[in-house]
Amino acid sequence: MDEILVHAVEQLDEKTVKEVVIDRLQAGFGPLYIQEQVSLGMDKVGILYEQGEYFIADLIMAGVIFKDILELDEMKSGFSVPSEKIGTVVIGTAAGDLHDIGKNIFGSMLKSAGFNVVDLGVDVSPEDFCRAILGAKPDIVAISGVLTIALESINATIELLRQVGMRDNVKVILGGKCVSPSACNIIGVDAYTTDLPEGVKICLSWV
Numbered sequence: 001m002d003e004i005l006v007h008a009v010e011q012l013d014e015k016t017v018k019e020v021v022i023d024r025l026q027a028g029f030g031p032l033y034i035q036e037q038v039s040l041g042m043d044k045v046g047i048l049y050e051q052g053e054y055f056i057a058d059l060i061m062a063g064v065i066f067k068d069i070l071e072l073d074e075m076k077s078g079f080s081v082p083s084e085k086i087g088t089v090v091i092g093t094a095a096g097d098l099h100d101i102g103k104n105i106f107g108s109m110l111k112s113a114g115f116n117v118v119d120l121g122v123d124v125s126p127e128d129f130c131r132a133i134l135g136a137k138p139d140i141v142a143i144s145g146v147l148t149i150a151l152e153s154i155n156a157t158i159e160l161l162r163q164v165g166m167r168d169n170v171k172v173i174l175g176g177k178c179v180s181p182s183a184c185n186i187i188g189v190d191a192y193t194t195d196l197p198e199g200v201k202i203c204l205s206w207v
């Protein structure tokens with residue numbers, strides 16, 4: 001673990017986070033390393049929130065810090081986009097859930113792997129997922145659910161896909177830390193992972 005970086009994120013010390021990230025990138029560490037270490041810091045922010053030491057404003061600040069890091073040119077250049085497309089992915093965060101950092105990183109990685117990515121944003125209803133699938137005719141639907149309560153709307157989305165006869169036309173991959181593998185089996189998605197490179201590999205294996 002990169003103690004300095006993780007600690008700076010935990011302390012919501014935006015200036016130090018940026019300085020350390022730039023230092024690590026210049027030292028040759030890649031965007032994936034940065035993303036993993038900043039995520040570890042976010043986990044610590046989450047723990048402090050659970051313990052009542054941090055409040056919602058701190059979660060907001062943590063999100064802002066992560067998003068600013070992802071906007072650095074050095075981070076973006078790690079995700080170059082090839083011109084030839086190998087398939088289409090519709091991606092979105094499930095209804096009731098506003099967390100989008102993991103989803104956005106996964107979307108960038110899919111683009112970089114050659115996918116055309118249709119990003120529906122956050123709080124996406126089952127109906128909006130279905131409408132987008134009808135319009136974009138994707139090979140894959142990627143759903144992000146960070147909140148445990150998102151499981152309910154993810155279930156409703158898969159159920160609606162079944163009801164309108166679209167479930168067999170697409171592969172569904174689910175990601176997000178608050179979803180357990182057993183719950184995913186019950187819902188009936190094709191794959192589940194919180195590991196982004198593994199998620200990209202799974203999507204590549206489907207096209």
Ligand code: B12
Pocket residue numbers: 039042043044045046047049050056059060061062063064066096097098099100101102103105106142143144145146147148149173174175176177178193194195196199
């Ligand atoms: C920042 C943050 C916020 C920000 C989010 C900003 C944003 N734009 O995303 C804001 C302020 C909006 C927020 C709000 C809330 N949050 Co919040 N938040 C966090 C925090 C600190 C970091 C989340 C994060 O970005 N992590 C870094 C990214 C990279 O990780 P990630 O999104 O999980 O993605 C990873 C994987 O899950 C995976 N992944 C994600 N999506 C997908 C999709 C696919 C297809 C694949 C393959 C992979 C994948 O890829 C990433 C790499 O590992 C977490 C703590 C934590 N441990 O994560 C709490 C946390 C998620 N929040 C929590 C809570 C409770 C809330 C609130 C309910 C608080 C409140 N009382 O209002 C609200 C809910 C609002 C809503 N309706 O969504 C809880 C959730 C508990 C639970 N089990 O449900 C957590 C765990 C904090 C805690 N420990 O209590 N939050």
